[in-house]
Amino acid sequence: MERLKILVVDDESRMRKLVKDFLVKSNYEVVEAEDGGAALDIFFGQKDIALVILDVMMPKVDGWEVCREIRSYSKVPIIMLTAKGDERDELQGFQLGVDEYISKPFSPKILVARVEAILRRTNQVNAEEVIQAGGIQMNKAAHIVLIDGKQIDLSYKEFELLAYFMENKGLALSREKILNSVWNYDYFGDARTIDTHVKKLRSKMGGKGELIKTVWGMGYKFEVND
Amino acid sequence: MERLKILVVDDESRMRKLVKDFLVKSNYEVVEAEDGGAALDIFFGQKDIALVILDVMMPKVDGWEVCREIRSYSKVPIIMLTAKGDERDELQGFQLGVDEYISKPFSPKILVARVEAILRRTNQVNAEEVIQAGGIQMNKAAHIVLIDGKQIDLSYKEFELLAYFMENKGLALSREKILNSVWNYDYFGDARTIDTHVKKLRSKMGGKGELIKTVWGMGYKFEVND
DNA sequence: GCAAATTATGTTAAAATTGTGAAAATTACT
DNA sequence: AGTAATTTTCACAATTTTAACATAATTTGC
Numbered sequence: 001m002e003r004l005k006i007l008v009v010d011d012e013s014r015m016r017k018l019v020k021d022f023l024v025k026s027n028y029e030v031v032e033a034e035d036g037g038a039a040l041d042i043f044f045g046q047k048d049i050a051l052v053i054l055d056v057m058m059p060k061v062d063g064w065e066v067c068r069e070i071r072s073y074s075k076v077p078i079i080m081l082t083a084k085g086d087e088r089d090e091l092q093g094f095q096l097g098v099d100e101y102i103s104k105p106f107s108p109k110i111l112v113a114r115v116e117a118i119l120r121r122t123n124q125v126n127a128e129e130v131i132q133a134g135g136i137q138m139n140k141a142a143h144i145v146l147i148d149g150k151q152i153d154l155s156y157k158e159f160e161l162l163a164y165f166m167e168n169k170g171l172a173l174s175r176e177k178i179l180n181s182v183w184n185y186d187y188f189g190d191a192r193t194i195d196t197h198v199k200k201l202r203s204k205m206g207g208k209g210e211l212i213k214t215v216w217g218m219g220y221k222f223e224v225n226d
Numbered sequence: 227m228e229r230l231k232i233l234v235v236d237d238e239s240r241m242r243k244l245v246k247d248f249l250v251k252s253n254y255e256v257v258e259a260e261d262g263g264a265a266l267d268i269f270f271g272q273k274d275i276a277l278v279i280l281d282v283m284m285p286k287v288d289g290w291e292v293c294r295e296i297r298s299y300s301k302v303p304i305i306m307l308t309a310k311g312d313e314r315d316e317l318q319g320f321q322l323g324v325d326e327y328i329s330k331p332f333s334p335k336i337l338v339a340r341v342e343a344i345l346r347r348t349n350q351v352n353a354e355e356v357i358q359a360g361g362i363q364m365n366k367a368a369h370i371v372l373i374d375g376k377q378i379d380l381s382y383k384e385f386e387l388l389a390y391f392m393e394n395k396g397l398a399l400s401r402e403k404i405l406n407s408v409w410n411y412d413y414f415g416d417a418r419t420i421d422t423h424v425k426k427l428r429s430k431m432g433g434k435g436e437l438i439k440t441v442w443g444m445g446y447k448f449e450v451n452d
Numbered sequence: 453g454c455a456a457a458t459t460a461t462g463t464t465a466a467a468a469t470t471g472t473g474a475a476a477a478t479t480a481c482t
Numbered sequence: 483a484g485t486a487a488t489t490t491t492c493a494c495a496a497t498t499t500t501a502a503c504a505t506a507a508t509t510t511g512c
Contacts, residue, residue: 075356075358141397141398142396142397142398142447142449143398143441143444143447155442155443155498155499155500156442156443156444156499156500157443157499157500158499189500189501189502190501190502190503192459192501192502192503193500193501193502195459195460195461196460196461196500196501196502197500197501198459198460199460199461199462202460214458214459214460214508214509216458216459216508216509216510217457217458217509217510381487381488381489382488382489383488383489384488415490415491416490416491416492418470418490418491418492419489419490419491421470421471421472422471422472422489422490422491423489423490424471425471425472425473440469440470440471442469442470442497442498442499443468443469443498443499
């Protein structure tokens with residue numbers, strides 16, 4: 001699963017940068033717009049904006065207007081940044097279908113917490129559970145593996161095996177360890193079975209297959225060269 | 227908007243945990259009490275309990291007594307968990323001012339739905355009722371599913387199942403997870419039942435049936451290809 | 453370089469899982 | 483009660499995955 005995209009609209013670039021930094025740190029992708037017009041262009045241009053953070057006070061097209069425009073076509077969650085304690089604003093906003101208010105000044109922590117709460121509510125998607133290494137992205141919840149952005153099909157065991165490798169990258173893993181972790185503890189079959197799975201995994205991974213290295217006389221190791 | 231606090235009163239810790247888990251997932255804050263006395267202490271100690279979920283059967287102070295005590299001071303919404311089909315209970319309860327009954331065993335989904343319904347009624351909290359993904363529109367309140375704008379008929383279970391898939395789109399869902407969410411928690415039947423429902427669902431969904439993908443060795447996944 | 457040990461690979465059989473249709477059981481509706 | 487609709491179970495076919503094995507290729511230590 002790809003990272004969720006958040007559109008941040010504010011005329012102050014410092015504020016945009018602040019918000020962006022914290023969202024990026026929390027593993028979201030951020031798109032910026034410096035005024036209402038640009039915001040609408042971007043929003044309707046790309047279709048995968050998961051959430052919009054809107055400053056109320058902006059020159060020309062203000063936050064309310066942007067909100068109204070978006071709402072007439074989309075139910076995307078909207079968070080509004082308002083000046084402190086302006087209750088009239090809040091009332092107006094709820095009628096427009098704003099999901100959440102955050103009054104300035106706010107702590108970035110609060111911002112991130114609210115964002116996550118809303119996205120959890122609407123999308124039920126966890127932003128955290130993506131393992132990434134050497135151009136491979138793995139989402140365990142979705143059971144998806146992307147190599148250079150392209151999805152590849154793995155069987156259950158292959159997936160588990162790759163997950164184990166990625167979670168222990170850089171470590172030399174004996175066949176015994178691998179068996180005990182990826183197979184059931186009561187599996188007493190041939191340890192060479194692992195070889196077969198490694199073979200298939202490598203071939204399905206194309207060039208990235210070389211990241212699974214053979215540790216002679218021992219087992220295997222997933223190693224990222226960087 | 228702060229999360230609403232719900233007090234869950236039950237002498238069985240497993241039941242408390244079950245209920246709590248689902249409420250927390252729906253973004254509520256949960257406070258637990260393991261008997262009537264503790265419940266009253268908590269309720270009158272903190273003043274921001276938005277809703278109370280009460281088990282009828284409890285040692286010492288039972289649910290009715292707790293309900294009576296609370297009602298003499300507060301109009302907070304109360305949901306009662308009762309044994310199945312005990313009508314005398316329900317009668318007694320309505321006189322005491324119980325807002326809603328849920329008879330055990332219940333599906334956690336039902337619980338959350340009732341909680342949201344009540345809070346919406348009393349608190350004017352608006353939850354979005356239309357889910358949309360991959361050309362499928364679902365109105366849970368009206369129990370209507372549109373595929374490419376055309377309505378299709380689904381049975382109750384089929385509807386619930388599709389709703390669960392859509393609410394968890396992109397996630398690989400094990401049969402166990404599906405059973406625990408869409409079926410009652412005390413359903414111990416064959417997990418393969420799900421397969422049959424998936425089959426019917428897929429066929430009723432026509433071409434869109436392919437959005438429900440099989441995750442081999444695991445379960446199913448609703449995935450929108452965009 | 454050579455022999456021994458170890459790993460890679462292709463093939464194939466066995467095992468596990470899912471799809472499907474039909475029957476049985478349950479529930480809802482007259 | 484009787485009928486229809488829904489849900490569940492079951493058996494078997496179809497599919498996919500897994501494990502095993504034989505043989506080729508590679509590495510290591512001498």
